[in-house]
Amino acid sequence: MRLLIVEDDPVLSEGLSVGLGLSGFTADTVGNLADARAALEHSEFAGIVLDIMLPDGMGTDLLAEMRAKGNTLPVLLLTARDQVRDRVAGLDGGADDYLGKPFDLDELAARVRAMLRRQGGRASPVLHWSGLELDPAAMTASREGIRLRLSRREFAILHALVEHPGRILSRAQLEERLYGWQEDVESNTVEVHVHHLRAKLGRDLIQTVRGLGYCVPASKGGAD
Numbered sequence: 668m669r670l671l672i673v674e675d676d677p678v679l680s681e682g683l684s685v686g687l688g689l690s691g692f693t694a695d696t697v698g699n700l701a702d703a704r705a706a707l708e709h710s711e712f713a714g715i716v717l718d719i720m721l722p723d724g725m726g727t728d729l730l731a732e733m734r735a736k737g738n739t740l741p742v743l744l745l746t747a748r749d750q751v752r753d754r755v756a757g758l759d760g761g762a763d764d765y766l767g768k769p770f771d772l773d774e775l776a777a778r779v780r781a782m783l784r785r786q787g788g789r790a791s792p793v794l795h796w797s798g799l800e801l802d803p804a805a806m807t808a809s810r811e812g813i814r815l816r817l818s819r820r821e822f823a824i825l826h827a828l829v830e831h832p833g834r835i836l837s838r839a840q841l842e843e844r845l846y847g848w849q850e851d852v853e854s855n856t857v858e859v860h861v862h863h864l865r866a867k868l869g870r871d872l873i874q875t876v877r878g879l880g881y882c883v884p885a886s887k888g889g890a891d
Contacts, residue, residue: 668713668783668826669844672696673703673729674745675721682772683716684847690776691806691819691826695847699723707733711843712740714783716775719746719757727760734761741782745770780804787830796829796883797872815867820845821860824881828873833885835876857881 670687674680675698684694695710697703700723706712719726730742741763746753749767757765763782766775780803784792794801801808806822808815817825827836827844838857845856861873861881874882 668823669693669695669711669847670779671703671706671710671712671715673698673700673715673721673726674718675699676718683775686772687716687776687779690772690780691803691823692776692779693823693844693847700726700729703729707738707740711840713844714741714743714763714779714786716743716745716779717762719744719748719753727757730757730761739786741786743775743778743782745775777804794826794829796832799825799829799868801826801829810868817864817867818860821864821867824857824860825864825868828881828883832883835880835882837880840880 668691670692672680672683672687672694674683674696677698680696680698684696687694695706695712697706699721703715703717717726717730726744726746730744733740733742742761743764743766744757744762745766745768746757747768754765754767763785764778766778780792784790792802792804794803798811799808800810801822803826806819808817808822808825823845824841827841841857845860861875865873872883874884876882
């Protein structure tokens with residue numbers, strides 16, 4: 668899933684991008700509120716990791732703006748301001764979670780996964796669909812109990828499709844989940860990954876909807 672990281676410390680920002688990338692997320696980074704607003708206007712994200720103290724204002728101001736507009740995008744506040752009153756103010760101000768600095772990257776990744784699960788209305792950390800089992804935390808997949816050998820991007824595409832059976836995702840939407848701003852995307856990248864998935868799962872599992880994109884059929888049972 669694609670995340671927006673709003674953090675003005677370049678070393679920490681890079682560490683967050685790399686660390687969350689190792690946990691299966693695609694992370695784009697900005698260092699101020701102006702760039703964060705522009706990113707939210709022009710790109711789609713699954714969630715935001717938001718610092719509070721930024722060079723051009725407070726992250727909580729951006730959070731308040733989002734909630735005032737009805738934007739329900741999950742937001743985790745990540746900040747050195749970790750007194751109880753700060754956490755209470757952030758959560759009551761619309762944040763979905765709050766984590767103080769210093770922090771452990773594994774805990775951050777787990778909190779982000781839990782935050783996105785709640786947003787999607789799922790209780791289970793593991794996705795089940797048509798004999799498939801996907802564990803986003805471990806980035807593993809199995810079918811009928813047999814472990815599948817998937818690349819990180821093959822897993823990301825399968826996760827995106829199985830998360831919402833019956834929903835058609837375009838090539839552009841899948842590319843958004845796979846690649847950040849700084850990464851080059853070849854014109855047939857998604858098609859190549861889908862081809863590899865079909866070779867491992869069977870040709871009928873992932874359907875092509877001509878002119879629209881790809882989906883897995885909802886008729887085989889929704890993911891849980």
